[in-house]
Amino acid sequence: MSPLPPQSAQTALPADAWQLLAQARSGDQLAQAWxxxxxxxxxxxxxxxxxxxQPDGAYAPVAALPPARELHYLADIATEALRQRAGVLRHNEAxxxxxxxxxxxxxxxxxxxVLDLGxxxxxxxxxxxxxxxxxAGWLMDLMRRLDQARSEADARRARFLLDTVLALQNEAGTREAAIALVHAVGRELDCRQVQLALAEGGKKTLRRLAVSHAAVSDDRSRQAVQALQAMHEAYDQGRPLVWPEAPAADGGAARxxxxxxxxASEAGAKALCGLPLxxxxETVGVLLLERDTPFTAEEVELLEALGAAVGPLLLLQGEAGQGVAGRALRSLRRGLGRVTDSSHPALKLGLGAAALLLVLLAVVPVPYRVTAGALVEGAQQRAAxxxxxxxxxxxxARAGDTVKAGQLLARLEDKDLLLEKTRWESELDVALRKERxxxxxxxxxxxxxAAAxxxxxxxxxxxxGSKLxxxxxxxxxxxxxxxxxxxQQLGSPVEQGKVLFEIAPLNAWRVILKVDERDIGRVQTGAAGTLVLASLPGQDWPFTVKKITPVSVPEDGRNQFRVEAELGGEAPKLSPNMEGVGKIEVGRASLLWAWTHPLLxxxxxxWWKLLP
Structure with a gap:
């Protein structure tokens, strides 16, 4: 057990410890005084x-004597008493x-x-x-009474807030609600006068709307002007102001x-409180309360809750009394205020950059090209x-083979033709002999x-002979x-006129573009374009539109028009039926229009279909 300083060096007993116990307003104050x-x-x-x-189930010190003394040596006996739920008394050799x-x-x-009795x-x-x-029993009873009193005070304040909000909702207009508010607050907080001023539009000024305990209020009097100045102080600082101001316990900045x-000097008030609503x-108004006793921290906390509760109601009632134009103008001002204030700078910078980019996309023209599927065909194809x-x-020969002019592709059986030729030669000899x-x-x-x-x-x-x-x-x-x-069909029969082979030239190609019907109106004969093949995605070749076929073909649920184009310059090494993507230049337009015009x-x- 660590020794303590003699009694004379310990913290002196307050002048009236019992008075501190009676004036305790929180559990910690009560425990320290007790x-x-x-x-x-x-x-x-x-x-x-x-x-x-504590709420987490642990036990923490809420009061200690002497306050600056380390009392860790009392932890063991405290743990034992908590574990046994009974009193524990220990003596040492001294x-x-x-x-x-x-x-x-x-x-x-x-x-x-826990006590160190010495x-x-x-x-x-x-x-x-x-x-x-x-x-201990007395302390617990005081704690229970303190909690009960606090609960009753909280319930009374909550009832006051609810009754005030309900009363304001039942009023017909903003002025009636303002009068009801100042009288309700005056009764609850025992104020000799309560004044309410609301903010006017985008002027950043306050206008007195209601004054309790006064049938007529002259806004031009010196006292009214100074009251507005006091309310402007709370409006500009955006927080409750109490006069006379208590010293800041947390070392915060003075208000x-x-x-x-x-x-207060003009009106003879002993205590004031300016409350922003x-x-x-946003601050939509200010309440100015005056009475003969200072405002406590609990009352200021109640007023802050009141300001947050009735502010939206007064704002809604004020907007409901405006016309459509007034509400639109108010919404516009509010939106501009949010855009120009200093809140969320990163978000606003990002939105500004996005808006600038959108403007550039909508204004700066770029080459506009129609995209279509492409198919390579020979410039001319012959059928055998x-x-x-x-x-x-x-x-x-088979498909894919490169052939020369006159090269054998296939040969048909000629035995029957030779026999037929021999037969007709014999018939001709017989007919000539008969004729002679x-x-x-x-x-x-x-x-x-015989001649016939x-x-x-x-x-x-x-x-x-011709067949042979x-x-x-x-x-x-x-x-x-x-x-x-x-x-794979050797010996199989073929019919006269059946297509056996199709041959395309090696150095003459044409591109068939399948243009959607939504874009065919923009394509003109002679327009330039670029072709990229699926087999050669890293290369592109220019082409020129030569012919637009005015016949559509349904494909994949859409109508496609066949557009013929000719490859310009040195044609690539192509093969028939190669596919790719072609882009036809049709003018200039903004990127935003190019991306959105199909939807538009x-x-x-x-819309035209819906019109009568």
């Missing part, structure tokens, strides 16, 4: 400590005693009181235990109350077809019949086979 009475007035203890339960006693309230453990015999320790037991002092973080019905004998015999007999009828048979055989022979010449299907020019593969066009069309 401990002072117990330790210094009744027991002459060397040190004392009061522990109380005859010094420590006493700990639990504090209970409604069968719950509220805390503990040198104490058994009789003194027993007396200390009895006094502590008696004093300016010169106007309150001048008005707030709504949406079956010249007659037959069977495939061989087919060395008829001429020898001078039989003109037989001669003419010879002509028929000769025609059929020429037809067979077309048995081999060859490439009409140098190019690439874009369609056709008969390598759709909205215009939808």
């Amino acid at each position: 401990l002072t009475v117990l330790c210094q007035a009744l027991l002459k203890a060397r040190a004392g400590l009061v522990l109380m339960a 005859g010094e005693a420590l006493l700990a006693y639990p504090l209970t309230l409604a069968a719950s453990l509220a805390g503990a009181v 040198p104490a015999d058994a009789a003194a320790a027993e007396r200390a235990r009895q006094l502590t037991h008696w004093g 300016i109350t010169a106007g309150h002092a001048r008005y 707030t709504a949406a973080h 077809v079956a010249p007659f019905e037959g069977y495939v004998r061989e087919a060395p 015999e008829a001429m020898a007999r001078s039989n003109r009828v037989d001669q003419r019949q 048979q010879a002509n028929q055989a000769r025609a059929q022979l020429e037809l067979a 010449e077309r048995v081999a299907i060859t490439a009409p020019f140098d190019g690439i086979v874009v369609k056709g593969d008969l390598s 066009d759709w909205a215009r069309l939808a």
Whole structure:
């Protein structure tokens, strides 16, 4: 146990410790005053400590004597008393005693009181235990009464706030609500006069609207002018002002109350309070209260709650009394005020930058291009077809092969044609022999019949020869086979006129653009553009629009128009049916319009449909 300084060096007993106990307004003040009475007035203890339960379940000291002394050595006996919920008394070899006693309230453990009695015999320790037991019950009863009184005061204040708000809501207009407010506040706080002034529009000025205990108020009098000056002090500082001002306990900055002092001197008031009424973080009015007794901290706290409660009501009633133009102008002023004040600088800087960017997007023109899907085709495509019905004998070419002019693509079976040619050669020989015999007999009828048979055989022979010449299907020019593969159909029959192959040239291409019907009106023949292929996304090639086909084709739920374009300059190494994206230059427009015009066009069309 650590020794303490002698009694003469300890904190002196206040002049009237019992008076401090009676004047306590909080639990901490009550515990400190009670401990002072117990330790210094009744027991002459060397040190004392009061522990109380905290919201987190721990126990913390709320009062100590001497206040500047470290009392950690009392922790062990305090813990034991709390654990056992019973008084604990300890003596050391020097005859010094420590006493700990639990504090209970409604069968719950509220805390503990710990005393360092110093040198104490058994009789003194027993007396200390009895006094502590008696004093603990008294302290808990005082705590309960203090909490009850505080709860009743809070309930009374809440009832006053609710009644005042309800009374203001039932008033017909702003003036009636203002009169009801000043009279209600005057009755509750026992004020001899209460004045209310409301802010006027964007002028940052106050206008007196109501004065309690006065049937007629002259706003031009010296006293009224000084009252407005005092209210302007509270309005400008945006916080309650009390005169005479109590010294700041927390070392905060002093508040300016010169106007309150001048008005108090003029009106003969002993205490003033200027209360700003707030709504949406703005001051909408000021209450000026005057009475004969100073305003307490609890009353100022009640007035702050009142200002936050009735401010929005007065603002709403004032706006309800304005016309549509007045409300619009007020909203505009409020919005401009929020934009130009110093709140949220980062957000406002970001919004300003976004607005500037939006203006640039809407004003600065850039090249506007129509985007469309693109397909590469040959400038001209030739088809190799079956010249007659037959069977495939061989087919060395297939799609994707590069061929030269005259190169064999496929060959049809010619056995039947050779047999037919032989047959018609025989028929022709027979007909010629009959014709000669008829001429020898001078039989003109037989001669003419034989001549006709010879002509028929000769025609059929020429037809067979012509078919034999077309048995081999060859490439009409140098190019690439874009369609056709008969390598898996050898021996299969083909019909006359069937397309067997399609060939496109290697160095002549055209681009087919599929333009949406929403943009086709902006595309003109001769317009320039740029092509990017899916297989070569890092390169682009220029093209020129050559033809716009006035026929739409449904595709993916939309109508697409076929636009033909010609690649300019050196054409890339392409293959038929390669796909990509083409952009056609159609003029200049702002980026904002380019991004939003599809939606705007759709909205215009939808609106036009709705019109009768």
